[in-house]
Amino acid sequence: MRSDAEADVAVVGGGIAGLSAARELAVAGLSVVLVEAVRIAEGVTGNTTAKLTAQHGSIYAHLKDAFGIDAARDYATAQSEAIARVAATADELGADCDFEMRPAFAYAQSDEAVAGLKAEAEAAREAGLEASFTTDTGLPFDVAGAVRVEYQAQFHPRRYLLALAADFIARGGRIFEHSRVVDVESEGDRQRLTVESGAAVLCREAVIATHFPIVNRVRLFPRLTPKREFVVAAPIPAGADPGGMYVTTEQDTRSVRTAPYGAGERLLLVTGAAFTPGDPGAGRQLGKLAAWTANRFGTRDIAYRWAAQDNTTPDRVPYIGRMPGGDGLYVACGFGGWGMTNGVVAARLITGLVTDAPPPWAALFDPARFHPVKEAGPIAANSKTAVKHLVGDRIGHAPAHSPDELEPGQGAVIRVEGRLRAVYRDDDGDLHTRSATCTHMGCVVGFNDAERTWECPCHGSRFDTDGTVLQGPATTPLRDESV
Structure with missing residues (x-):
């Protein structure tokens, strides 16, 4: 993005939540700009296994016990409507996205888990899903039991989203790729979103659909794991x-x-x-x-x-809706591994809020909610993790105590000249040294030896071995500390 742009609504993030929201808002007649840090449909959404299901593990027994059966019904309704929305949209756009109807199962092999599975099946039925307990599955091994939910689906998300993006553009929407948003500011009744190039998007309202939010106006950071x-x-x-x-x-x-x-x-x-x-x-x-x-x-x-x-929330329900204290800002995050339906739920919910026609289940997902009894433990655990990693305890897990000890392909956080540094030796034997301090909130990163990336344990930011941001919430690279 090389120059400023204006729109009624700006959407930050080109995954299923962002693209679905952008198109829904465009269909509603609003001018919309979508800004993506890298390329659309290639981040978390592009790496999903793409289950379109309302069967989210033991979610219904949990919601029923914690918040009552009405909350479980709202959750089931929102997810089921999302599946139907994807099916209808794929058909409308002629998207060749391998859409297939399949039953969904939550299973266990231990006899001790059977009672919980039966309780989940009952709660899912009460919530409105066609669910049953069974011991019969198509798996090539025995199970003690399973919750089976009918009429669920799976698809190819990237093909679906590219069709969605084409329709969005045909409706006048604009997409800016390779445009990482680094700052969000409120200017009166408008939002100003600044990207790395220095250009900005000016809009009345903005949707932050970046997986982990890049702003913390509702104190979401300690509430996401x-x-x-x-x-x-x-x-x-x-x-x-x-x-x-x-x-x-x-x-x-x-x-x-x-x-x-x-x-x-x-x-x-x-x-x-x-x-x-x-x-x-x-x-x-x-x-x-x-x-x-x-x-x-x-x-x-x-x-x-x-x-x-x-990222998972303490009560296992995503945060979708208005950000308190940030007039005109909306957020969609905390999908807990079930982003395909929840991303579509987010699009419908946020579009409803923007157009003053929210769905009846909107309150369940309100980011401003807080349940002290249910959330105190997870929030305390997250805060403890953050404090621990702020002081660099991860150095004890390093495969080497000196850069000279690193083998090709190895990386480690090593104290060099009194400073913690993220040191990587590439396959040619050359060293790449960066600050070990995450640029988001200062935690010490660790090395992922399977993907050869630096990752922050506090909030999930990821960096390439040269320090480049691969995944937020960090918006700036690890500082070069080559010696």
Whole structure:
């Protein structure tokens, strides 16, 4: 983005939440600008396993117990309407996005988990979903039980979003890629969004859909817990397709589905091995996930592997809506690993607020909500984590105590001349040294040895080995401290 732009609404973030919101607002007749730090549909959304489901683990029993059955019904309604919205939009736009209807299962292999699964099935039914308890699945191994929810879906998110973007542009919308927003300021009744180039977007209202918000006006930072998960994918015979979408919280979480692939084959996608960004041993976690997939599904070779990141709120409900104290600012974050439906929920909710026609379930997602009993523990844990990483304890996990000890491909936080530095030795043997202090709020980064990135354990910012920002909320690179 090289020059200033003006619009009724600016949307920051080109994932499913941002693009869906931009199009919904354009359909409502507003002028809209979308600003994306890198490229649209290539960030978290581009790395998802893309389940379009209202079956989010044990969410309905949790909501029923914590907030009452009406909250569970609102959540189920919002998610189910999102699935229907994607189906209708894909059909309207003729999007070739591999949209497939599939049942969704939350399963367990331990007998101790059966009572909880039965309670979840009952709560999901009360919430309005066609849910049942079963011991019969298409998985190639036995389960003690599962919650089965009918009429769910899966799709190819990037193809869908590119069709959405084309329609948005046809409606007069503007998209600026490679335009990272570095500052958001209120100027009277307008918002001013400044990008790296120095250019700005002036708008009446702005939607922050950057996964982890780049502004903290509702004190969201300590209320979001980042986690990162690996995905491995391998072709399997079409006859071995388990015929649904599966998730379990056992064995460090495992999520399974398939997608169209070649003739007579399906592509098996398995997600799991969750870890805090920057924690040591990411490579070991990836190895465990690949081994689990081979053991359970007989895969010989992993064709693709990548990682995705998400943030969870203390009460497991996303923050979507107006930012208190930031007139004209809206936020969508904290999707907890279920961003495909929640991103569409965010688009409809925010568009409803902007046009004074919010959906009836809007209050459930209000970012200003606070439940002291439910949230005190997670917030305290997040604050403790932040304090710990502000003082650089991660240096004890380093594979080396001196830059000279690093092997090619290794990185470590090392104290050099009294300062903590993020030191990486590339495959040619050259050292790359940056400050180990995250530019977001000052926590000490850690090295992800599987993806060769520097990552902040406090709020999930990620940096390339040259310090470049890969993922926010940080907006500026790690400082060069080469010696």
